Amino acid sequence: MRLVIFALDGLFDTGLTVLLDTFAMANELAASHGFATEPFDVRLVGVRRRIRTAHGLSTSVEPVSTISRADWVVVPAPGIREPERLIERMQDRDARDAMTYLRSWHADGIGVAAACIGTFLLAETGLLDNREATTTWSLAPFFRQRYPAVNLDDSRMVVASHRVVTAGSAMGHLDLALWLLRQASPELATLVARFMLIDRRSSQAEYIIPDYLAHADPLVARFERWARDNLSLGFSLQAAAAALSVGPRTLQRRTEAVLGKSPLAFFQDLRIERAQHLVSVGYDLEKIASEVGYADSATLRTLLRRRLGRGVRELRAEMR
Incomplete structure (x- = not known):
């Protein structure tokens, strides 16, 4: 060649x-x-x-x-x-x-x-x-x-x-x-x-730092701060837009233009990032699920494996 x-x-x-x-x-x-x-x-x-x-x-x-x-x-x-x-x-x-x-x-x-x-x-x-x-x-x-x-x-x-x-x-x-x-x-x-x-x-x-990307745009940066404050409550596009004083379609268009993904997808990224950190420092999985807005730990386990390709045991082992 x-x-x-x-x-x-x-x-x-x-x-x-x-x-x-x-x-x-x-x-x-x-x-x-x-x-x-x-x-x-x-x-x-x-x-x-x-x-x-x-x-x-x-x-x-x-x-x-x-x-x-x-x-x-x-x-x-x-x-x-x-x-x-x-x-x-x-x-x-x-x-x-x-x-x-x-x-x-x-x-x-x-x-x-x-x-x-x-x-x-x-x-x-x-x-x-x-x-x-x-x-x-x-x-x-x-x-x-x-x-x-x-x-x-x-x-x-x-x-x-x-x-x-x-x-x-x-x-x-x-x-x-x-x-x-x-x-x-x-x-x-x-x-x-x-x-x-x-x-x-x-x-x-899994290497992407969501808040670093969010700072590329003022509205998206504000959305990122709102999302982190509301991880345990779950996501609502209407609630996020109202808190930021913009229309839902405006928030949707801006996040897609800047991040290439919907507000919900970005919110999910923040959930995964937070959950991964809490897993690595040894938090109980039920408590982690509650902190990132999931009703039970089984859903969180499935999401972590699907998004990161590794389960809770592997994530904890990596940090030892």
């Missing part, structure tokens, strides 16, 4: 090194396990001859004009987390040039992929329009507002859609690398994951 890692100035150091180290490990293990040749030809390219990472490390890259063939082009994340700075960065000449190359490569049948905040560069090209995609959960509200034509599901770790692949937050670079490994050799991907102690994660959902 011929892979191109498209490196721009100011990229997220860990994202770049995770990609390079994972594919290097794959080639090393392939050589010791009977593969005739190294399965991955990885090249680091850019629109400039040298790039400087977010931490100030400098490295040379091959000129992008030297790339005539590739199976996949991978875009690591820039080392920027603030929406305003990210918008400015995407207007820089090298970023605009990179977008032109990405569109051209995709038109030629080359797969394109991005992880974490690198998905914004991909979305800016228009290649994600009318496709399913994911991004870093922490900037999902901003992503939804800027790219309404993208079918965003920020709960997922990796989303593949017709030779366009996106991966989630920060260490999603690792999940993206493993996804690409599996396309070449599922057996080798499993071997690399075992050697590097990499867990296979299909979802970002």
Whole structure:
């Protein structure tokens, strides 16, 4: 598999090194396990001859004009987390040039992929329009507002859609690398994951911090505070809207636009977050159920397992 890692100035150091180290490990293990040749030809390219990472490390890259063939082009994340700075960065000449190359490569049948905040560069090209995609959960509200034509599901770790692949937050670079490994050799991907102690994660959902997302919008932030104060009482859209002095439809539309989910779904997220914390510190399950608005512990047990993939015993064991 011929892979191109498209490196721009100011990229997220860990994202770049995770990609390079994972594919290097794959080639090393392939050589010791009977593969005739190294399965991955990885090249680091850019629109400039040298790039400087977010931490100030400098490295040379091959000129992008030297790339005539590739199976996949991978875009690591820039080392920027603030929406305003990210918008400015995407207007820089090298970023605009990179977008032109990405569109051209995709038109030629080359797969394109991005992880974490690198998905914004991909979305800016228009290649994600009318496709399913994911991004870093922490900037999902901003992503939804800027790219309404993208079918965003920020709960997922990796989303593949017709030779366009996106991966989630920060260490999603690792999940993206493993996804690409599996396309070449599922057996080798499993071997690399075992050697590097990499867990296979299909979802970002349990890592999302609901109140962090809520602060992206003043009304949603107020709703989040109301919801936390009323977890034990259960959810009523009419009661929430009345407490916030807005109409139910306004609250519904705003949470869906910012969070990509209904007020009820967000309320459920807060319930799960609170219940998970109380389980971890040893509270009795009946008391926890009461505190988060459930009539009995059986319902809570079922919900925790369905949403987190683990039961009460496993959650408590993790915190020991």
